[in-house]
Every structure is written in structure tokens, then in C-alpha cells.
Amino acid sequence: MFLFTRMLLLKKQLVPTLIWLLMPLILTVVVVQWGNAAARDAQIPIAIVDEDHSELSRAFIQELQQMDLLTIQLMGKQKALYALEKNQLDSVFIIKRNFEKELRNNKRNQLIEAYSTNRSYFYFAVKENISSLAQRKATQAKAAHEVKNLLNKYDSDIEWSFDEIVAQGQQREERYELLTVDFSYYNENESSSPTEKTNLLTSWGIWAFFTLISTFYLFDWVIKESNHPVVVRWLQSKISYITYFFSTLAVYLLIMLVIDILTYRIIETQFIWSEVLVMLVFRLTCVALALFVAVHLKQVLSYYFITPILALLLALLGGVFIPMERFFAKWPIMSELSPVYALLQWDVSLVWSVFIVLICMYVYRKESNRFA
Amino acid sequence: MKNFVFFTHQYLKQMKKKWWKLLLLFVFPLVIIALSFMALSSIFVQSEQQKLSIAIVNEDTSSESQLLTQLIVTILKENTYIQAELLSMEEAEEQIEQNDSTAAIVFPSHFAADLYEGTSVKLHVLGNPQEKTQSMVVNELVETIARYIASAQANILTVYHYAKDTSISPEELESLKLELLMDFTFYTMGKRKILREYEWVLQPFENPLHYYSIAILFCLTIIWSILLFVFLSKQTSKSLQMRLKLAGVAFWQEHAARIFTTFMTVLILSSVLFAIALSQLDIQYYALDYLRMFLFVSLLILLTIVVCAIFDVIFHSDKVKLLMTFLLCVVLIAGSGAVFPTIYFPYSMQQLFPNFYTFDIWKWLTDLIFEERNYASYTKSGLMLALALTLYSGLVYVKGRWAR
């Protein structure tokens, strides 16, 4: 009986409703994929000036070009520095004359000149990369040097050459993983790979943001129907408007939860009940928030206007766009301001759980007082 | 024209009536920006103030590894924001539990011996779950150090390989091992010497506070234009629409009044704020400079509103319209390069940015404000405004016909 009437109303806007229901899932997948692709394509533009034109310098540049992060342009010094001045490059590296010669003589100081500006956001990372590559070259050269010393010292007649030793060092480095690092959190059993987890966190953050918006927009019926003159007709019907209202709420909630579980299956590889529970609590919080805003507004347009802003604020406070851990370390109370933060920590927020219950009671009272 | 004046008056009245909502509308973006700024600064500033505290746990009792861990502590201490301490496993765990340490680096037993032999060794980083971001930083750091040691070790093994074939005595060979390891590790860690660094100061960013104040003002102008334009939209019932039509009011007249009201309000507000901000800079501007900046700000606001108006005409559903408008806001700001330089975006995206009017206007504004340029070209933005207006009137015309 109830479902029949609800379907009559929903039938006319079935497609938009479905789209809004699925929007968080679809957009999360799209944004994460696109974001990853963009992050992969996002490159740091630098220029390399080769003043040495030697075999070693060319090999060095070639190795640099294989680095994912960098877009390397080879150009003359004048041009490169001009582009840097115009803020078209992150930084400029100049391989000095005698690069090869110095390296072969076990000298490594100031082989490369580095130019950056106060707007080179990634100079630090680039510098690290380039200097460690150069350092590897230098270490290999040093090895050759040490070998030469040793052989001289013990009057050995073993045949050797600079290039051979360098090649051997390089081979050893590539073949054996001599020293690796593994990471785990204290008191957490699963030795999770940290980078993977951080990636997932962002995708749940994005999901949370879109879920807030979609829940808000799906609950516009609260305003539309509660302020509709037709409500008066529930006086004469078998079920009261408040029952009808909460039944509708339950149906929406049920559909949302099914979609949430589906979302969880798609985004996460494992199925952990506690996490699903957290998700459901988050969805309930979204619904409670939507109800809270909706019962206080009379116009759908202002509802549409306010809610995305609210969603943005909550997402920001929850640390979707900027990590807020440090911020919350300073003001711990702030972490309770947004339900998104608890979700991202896979935690159930007590404050927001209480909020859900209070809102339900509040809305129940408000709606049932209608025809008192 | 009479209608236009009438509606402008109506919109002004509407704004007066909802003045506190309007105030919220203007303050809200400020709150968001302030909040982001606080969060961002808490990340950077605190990491400098509060040192990362790292516990180093050595489970290898050999003298070589003692030396090596000492060495690593010394190297880590070179970083001003890191505090490293040698501790036992129990102590380290206790520190993490009490949130005194960010992470612990554990050197396994037989660490040095295995490293000499050239067998693979695993360093273990134990992160503090209460400080996830910081733990990641430590992990990155340890991985870098591990790479250096591995690189040094690979070359040492090469030297060792040759040394074995000489007439060197076993005792000498043993001591050579340690000597080489220390020598090479030190050598590798001193990689900074390779570079000779120069840092240039680019004009606009000389004073980050000035630069970002202007940048935030620029973004606020965009956000306000969009928010106010959306805020002034209202639902007109069918019967009222009919009545308006009978009174000889075209759809565009009301729309134009809305555009005009938004434009004037934001323009006045932004101009005042820009004037205040500019007076804080130590640069003397000529009247002509002010005029140029004023023109660019006007162009910025007008273009933004016209684009919003186009969205208003195109999209039928209120929900979609609003979401698209908010999305537009993000794209316009990201594309301007005011907040984050566009050079770091993917190449395919970078090529699009010069087509953004926000990009063009921001470029000219920074040139005018920070580099005291005596020349400005309005051609591009002007053309875009003409284009947007043509598109807008075309759409309104089509819609008018269609509605008939």
C-alpha cells in the first residue's frame, strides 16, 4: 500500500533519482581514476643545460629522462634562465664543463649548478632526485678509484678498467635488493602497505563529499512534500503523515544502504564488517543532516543553494581536501565538527551518533505536531 | 529600459531584505579560505616547530652496526626538524604508545653481517598510528637513506670483490670492510656538495603575504560573483511569468537586471578591498594603473556572471544548474593559476589554460600590481566577453522563440 503510493510519486522522476543515488559511486570512481591519471601526467617542468657534451653527461641526462616525475627540456643556458625568470620552469640544472673528467678523477664537488626561484614548489624533490643520481655516478667512480688504490697498494696485476667497475657496481645495485624497508603501524597486525592506504583514504574522502551532496539533493522531497497543500489529506487516511514520512525515509535509507554496500564492494577489496558499519553510520548522519536542514527551510531553491556549501565545509573540516591531523592535534574538539573525519578514520563518532538520534526525535516531534 | 530599472530596483530591495543572509554569503568563502589556510599552515609550521622524533632501535649487537646506527643518527640530526634517539625496543614502543615518538626504525639482528655478505636485509619502520602523515614522512626518509646505503654497499662489494684477489691478509680485509662501509656511507650522504645552488627571487612572490592576499582577493571576487548571482535567482510561478509577459517584460530584461545588480555589488566590494590591499603594498601606482586594474576586475566579474547566466539558461533542473555552477567556480579558480601555478598541471591541461579568461586576467593583474607594468592588453578578455555575450543573447533568443 505504502510502496505503491510512493512508487506513483517516484515514477515520474525515476531516472533522475537513480542518477542521484548512484552519483557518489560513479563520480568517486571517475574522479579517482582521472585524478590518478592526472597525477601520473602531472609533471614538473625543468630544463637541463648540458655544457659538457660528454658521454657520461649524455648518459646521465638519459637516465634523468626516465624519471616519471620530470618533464625535461634540453636548452641553452640563456634561454633556460629566461624561462625560469618567467616562471615557466620549476628549476634549471646546468651540467658543468668537465663533468666527466672530474668524475673520473674522483672529484664531485659542484659538478652541477642548480637554479631555482621562490616559486619553485617542487625544487626540493627535484634536487633530491638529481643529486642522488649524480651521487650514484660519483660513488661508482669512487669505487673505481678505491680499486685502483688497492691494486696499487698490494701490487696486484689484475686487469681492471674504470668502466668495468662502474658497470659492476651498477649491476650489483640493480640485481640485489640489498636493503629494503618495510612499514607497519604499531599495534596494528596487518602489515599494510602505507601508500596504498593513503590512496584509499582519498577515494573515501571524495565519496563522502559526493555522498553528502547526493543525500542532500535526494531529500528535497522533505521540503517539497511537507509544504505541499496535499499534506492535509493525510488527516483522513489510514496512516498518518508522520508514518508515511518515516516510511518514505526508511525506503530511501534502505536503497541507499544497498548502494553503499555495493560501493564498498567495488572500492575496497576486502569486506570488513566494522568498516561497513562505519559507512552506514555516516550515511545515517548525512540523512540526519539533510532532514535537519530541510525541516527548517520552506524553499527548495535555498535548500539547493545552502546544502552544497554545507557539504563543502564538512568535507573540508573532515580532511578530504587537506589533511587535518595536525590541525586537530591542536584543537581536538574540531575533529568532531565533521562526520567525514570519523569516516576517514573508520571510526564511529559518538557525537554524530547522538546527533542522529536527536534529529530523529526532533523531526518526529516537529512533524507530528502538525495537526495537533 | 523601464523594466530593467524596475527589476534592478527589485533585486536591490531583495538584497536589503535578506541582508543577513547576504552577509553570510560574503563571509562564508572567507571562512572556508581561512580554514584551509589554518589547516595548511598547521601542517607546514608545526612540522618545523615540533621536531619529528624518531626512535632508533638496534637489535644487532655487533660493533659495526653500533657504528653504523651512530652514523645514521648523526646524519638524521643534520635535518633540523628531526630528532633521533637510540633506544631499546621496549623504550621505543613505550614512546610510541605515549605519542612521544613519531616512528621507530628497527635494525634487525645480524644487520651488519648480512649487509657485508651482500645478502638482502630488511629495515623495519614502526609508525605511530596516531600520527599517520608524519609516520609516512619518516618512512620516506628511511627509504631514501636505505637507498643510499644500498648504493654504497653495492659499490663496496665491487671493491671487496677485487680486494679478495689481491695479497691482502684476512685481518686487513675485515677491517677494510668496515672502513669502506663508513667511508662510502659518509661519502654518499654528503651528496649536497655535488650541487651548487642559486635561488632567485621572482618579483610577484617576493612577499608571499602580499601575493597571497591579492590571490585570495582575486578568488573571492570570482566566488562572490557566482554566489551572489545564484543567490538572486528565484522561482517565478507560471501565473506570474504570464503576468510579466503580458506587462511586456521579456525574460532577458529580468536576467539583465540580475546580472547588473550582481555586477555592481561585487564590483564595489572588490574594488574597495583591492584598493585597501594595494595601499598596503609599498608601490606607488599612477591613476592609470588603478584604472587598468579596475578594468580587469570589472572584466573578471562581468565575464564570470555572464558565464553563470549562460548556465542559467542552458540547464533546466535547479539541482544540476547549481552543481554545475559550483563546479565552474572550481575550474575557473584552478585555471587562473592564482592559487597553484599551472606549470605543474599535466601538459594536455596546460594547453587549455591560456584559453581561460581567469588565467589571462590574473596574468595581467600580477604584472600590473607586482611588476609595475605600464602596458596592458584587453584584447583577449574583451573578445571573450564579446563571445560570451553573443552566446548568451543567442541562447536567450532561442529560448524565447522556443517558449512561444
Place this chain on the structure above:
Amino acid sequence: MLEVKNISKKYRSHEILQNVSMHIARGEVVGLVGQNGAGKSTFLQIVATVMSANSGDLMLDGLSYNCNLKAIRRQIGYVPQEVALWEQLTVRENMLFFAKLSWTKLSEEQCRAICVNMQLHEWDKQVSKLSGGMKRKLNIALSLIDDPQLLLLDEPTVGIDLKSKTEIAHFLTQQAKEHQKMILYTSHDMKEITTYCDRVYIMGEDSFYYDYLQEKGITIGKM
């Protein structure tokens, strides 16, 4: 039998109803007239349980409004002044929607019969595309679904053409006489009131209505 005794309604400091009493017997059609803003709609809403009075008693068939609200609501059909319909649905869907929610189970044919009785023949047309008069008819039809004993109509015949108006009025009187129902309605159409109502109540002190109705020889109820 509906009995209203001394009800008053205040809206903040503004007194809308002051000690109003009336009664309707079974089989009676009672009209309610008065100037705009005299409190006719408020009075109807109180009787329809949409609002509650600040003081006074209401009884329907011996049941007090204070304790038997649910049972009383079941007996009442209320036709609000504004058109309370789902604009996006068709006539059929509107009827089925409220038929499903009502106490009595009506088949689609029965629903349609109600509409046909009301001279509403567009069964599958969307409400938003109906004319104003048609909407009014559907507005009344929806209130008849539950076969209410007391029918309260707030200006039900505004915008309905003369032919339909006559037919609806005829239908209502027939309901009252044959099925012993109570009907209370407000209208500004004095001709309609004088033709169909058994008695008329006048809201507010108004000699204009009083003189007019007395001239026509209508029984005027005392409020």
C-alpha cells in the same frame, strides 16, 4: 450530529473566533457565509481537525474531539480551499494514491465512478494540464473516497462552470438526503446557498447577509 460549543481561536493577540457555537443534524446541508477574513476557513479547519481551538467543545455523533481524534477523522471529508493534488500525477493516479491510503478499499472502477459523478471525465490526464474547474472537481472527488459522514467544503465551487456547479450541488444534497450525511460548506455564491442549503450560518456581525437571507426566507442559524 455535529455540535460545536463556544469555541474560540486566537492567533497571537488577534482573536479570530469568539465563542462560536453551531450544530448540524444528519441529512442537513448547512451553508456558512461571511466577509473575507471573517474566520470561515479557520472554523472549517478546526472542525476538520487541521487546527485545534483554544477553548470550547466539539462533538461528532456523541464523540468528543478531545479523546477520539482518530475515529472522528475517519468520519470527516475535508475539501481545502487550495487545490491539494499531486500536480505531476494523472487524475487516475491521484485517485488511486489516496484510495490506497484510505480506510475503505476502493477498486479503480469505484474511484472512477466518483469522478464521473463529479462530471470529471478526464481520467488519464495529468493534473497540471487540467483546467482550474477540473482541478476543483478532483479536489472534491478525493475527499469523497472514504465516504465521509461529515463533509466540509471550503469554497468548493470557485471556478466551476454553472452546469457542473449545479450537478455537484445536486450530488451533494442527494448524498445528504439519501445517505443521511452532514454537509457544511462556505461559498460566496448566494444563489447557490439559498437554493441548496437547509440552514445558513453567518460569521461575524453582518447585517448585509442577514437582511439578504431573511428576505429570501432562509433559516438563519445562531452562532
